[in-house]
Amino acid sequence: MNRIEKMLKNKKRDIDIIEAPDALEERLRSALGDKEMTKIRRNITGKIIAACLVLVLMGYHFDTLAFYGNKLMGYNDVMNGTLKELNERGKGQVIDKSYTFKNGLSITLDGIMIDETQLLAFYTIKAPKGNVDESLPTVTLRGFLGEHMPQSGYGKINDTKTMMNNIHSFEPPGVLEKTLHMNFRFFQNGRVEEGEITFTVDRQKAMGHTLKANIHKSIKVEQGTIDIDSILASPTRTVIKGSIQNILELARDEINNERIRPNTLELKLIANDKEIQPQSGGMSTNMKGITFHHEYDALPENLKSLQLKLTRFSADHDVNKEIELTKGMKEQRINVHGQDLTIDKVYEMNGHTYITITTEEGTVLTKVYLLADDKRLELNKTSEDQYEKRKDGQILHRRTLEFKGVGKDYKMDIHRMTYVKDYNITIELPIQ
Amino acid sequence: MEEKMLVKKTKLGDKDALVQLIMNQKNDYYRLAYVYLKNNEDALDAMEDMILILYENIYTLKKNSAFYSWSKTILINCCKRILREQKRTVPLEAVKELSYEGDFEEKNNEMLLEKYLSELDERHQEVIKLRYLLDLEYKTIAEILKVPLGTIRSRIYYGISRLQEKFGGDDLEQD
Numbered sequence: 001m002n003r004i005e006k007m008l009k010n011k012k013r014d015i016d017i018i019e020a021p022d023a024l025e026e027r028l029r030s031a032l033g034d035k036e037m038t039k040i041r042r043n044i045t046g047k048i049i050a051a052c053l054v055l056v057l058m059g060y061h062f063d064t065l066a067f068y069g070n071k072l073m074g075y076n077d078v079m080n081g082t083l084k085e086l087n088e089r090g091k092g093q094v095i096d097k098s099y100t101f102k103n104g105l106s107i108t109l110d111g112i113m114i115d116e117t118q119l120l121a122f123y124t125i126k127a128p129k130g131n132v133d134e135s136l137p138t139v140t141l142r143g144f145l146g147e148h149m150p151q152s153g154y155g156k157i158n159d160t161k162t163m164m165n166n167i168h169s170f171e172p173p174g175v176l177e178k179t180l181h182m183n184f185r186f187f188q189n190g191r192v193e194e195g196e197i198t199f200t201v202d203r204q205k206a207m208g209h210t211l212k213a214n215i216h217k218s219i220k221v222e223q224g225t226i227d228i229d230s231i232l233a234s235p236t237r238t239v240i241k242g243s244i245q246n247i248l249e250l251a252r253d254e255i256n257n258e259r260i261r262p263n264t265l266e267l268k269l270i271a272n273d274k275e276i277q278p279q280s281g282g283m284s285t286n287m288k289g290i291t292f293h294h295e296y297d298a299l300p301e302n303l304k305s306l307q308l309k310l311t312r313f314s315a316d317h318d319v320n321k322e323i324e325l326t327k328g329m330k331e332q333r334i335n336v337h338g339q340d341l342t343i344d345k346v347y348e349m350n351g352h353t354y355i356t357i358t359t360e361e362g363t364v365l366t367k368v369y370l371l372a373d374d375k376r377l378e379l380n381k382t383s384e385d386q387y388e389k390r391k392d393g394q395i396l397h398r399r400t401l402e403f404k405g406v407g408k409d410y411k412m413d414i415h416r417m418t419y420v421k422d423y424n425i426t427i428e429l430p431i432q
Numbered sequence: 433m434e435e436k437m438l439v440k441k442t443k444l445g446d447k448d449a450l451v452q453l454i455m456n457q458k459n460d461y462y463r464l465a466y467v468y469l470k471n472n473e474d475a476l477d478a479m480e481d482m483i484l485i486l487y488e489n490i491y492t493l494k495k496n497s498a499f500y501s502w503s504k505t506i507l508i509n510c511c512k513r514i515l516r517e518q519k520r521t522v523p524l525e526a527v528k529e530l531s532y533e534g535d536f537e538e539k540n541n542e543m544l545l546e547k548y549l550s551e552l553d554e555r556h557q558e559v560i561k562l563r564y565l566l567d568l569e570y571k572t573i574a575e576i577l578k579v580p581l582g583t584i585r586s587r588i589y590y591g592i593s594r595l596q597e598k599f600g601g602d603d604l605e606q607d
Binding site: 002003004005007008009010011012015018019020021023024025027028029031032035134136138185191192284285 | 447450451454455458459461462463466467472476479480481483484487488513516541542543545547554555560564565566567578579592595596599
């Protein structure tokens, strides 16, 4: 057995212990409720009429979505302000190619927009039966350099559910990739249906970038530094890239048992004293360390100032702290890593031990055990979540942790913990 | 055969019989849904969707003995529908209080495995999960997914090879 199979086998152990919850039977029964069994009579004439209607409807919709000159029509509700303006100025490339699936569903790639940060695909799915929401395809883009993974996407379904307009973002194709294949894949009744639209990129329509700069600035946070590495702004959006720990720092902290794993990083981009709308973001840990990217709307045209502001950072930390507990104890406040944690209740029931705790909303004990007379009990589940908003805006989260087993003397063994910290640190970014 | 009896009863409109059929293999169904959806609430939702579809369409089931593979195909489709809906609402991954056995290295690998698995094509992801996490046989997977056996084999082979590549491919030979 190779390494991958071994890892999968380890993961299987996690699945093996999962059992259907007790509530299942009740949920199934109430789902059936007073449902009547209805037999659908097969109506062939109906089907033929439906098929004819499909053709008629498709022909009809085609006209309303056609292109007018260089502009994409029908995307007004889906495009944001920036894209609308670029579209008005004819910056997109009209493709207008369709593929029709056996079940009557059709997809039209209306057009694309390319700049240095992304390729945006604008496509319409038409489902004459009014079930467009039931069968959304997975979309991939392939050129000769390989597959371009979709980064994000969104769409809007019309009221009759016969049509959906989508915008999907992909990595931009390489300069030499002229011919691209867009692949659409549906799952239906356990089967896969695939369709492909091939198109040629018009490089003259590509928009390049408006600002590209290496930044190399750092922001100090409690647990280390956040490095802002680069900014790449294009007519469609702005991408900020950075890193939190490089591989050496990761290794050092691993040895010192002071590892952090960031969860949220809130960065605001401010241009000409106005906040730019954030669009998406992501973080990953790999051999390069911990890196992140944040995407925002496009920058304004006459750029006078540009700042990046850190407002919030939350991470998972090594804590390694034991807390003594006694049965029946009430409302004891303790401080772990500068975070308030209240033990509300400790009690036993049906052979399990329950501990009710309250913390700030963003605080989570990510690795916790209960030591009962030196036996180590595992956390079984967390339940009875309650949130309470206080007058000062702080949100408290109370929940009950269930540990399998009971004992006499208890200690809560917190290995790792996630918490949030607010910041207000601004750095200047180059504007040229 | 209890199973066939229950299916017959269900076809006559007996809801209890249908619930009984599901409850007889409740953990199999639940784990199947869980592997796709990764959380309790969605898994229960998927099973609710499934039982309604089963009840409304049981008359289309020709071979009573095929109930389990038929219903699991439907469950998988329900899960996929929920996943598609989630895709549109862009979920943020929730952090749960969990207890992780093992050292950090193992946890890292686990996280990487999860990540790499999710980067695979949906078709490859699902066969690997069904084969390795639920321990289903190739034949069963083929039945549930309604895909030829050979295709399942090649998808698993391809999926595992891709994972190996992502992990650095340094142990391709040691089998």
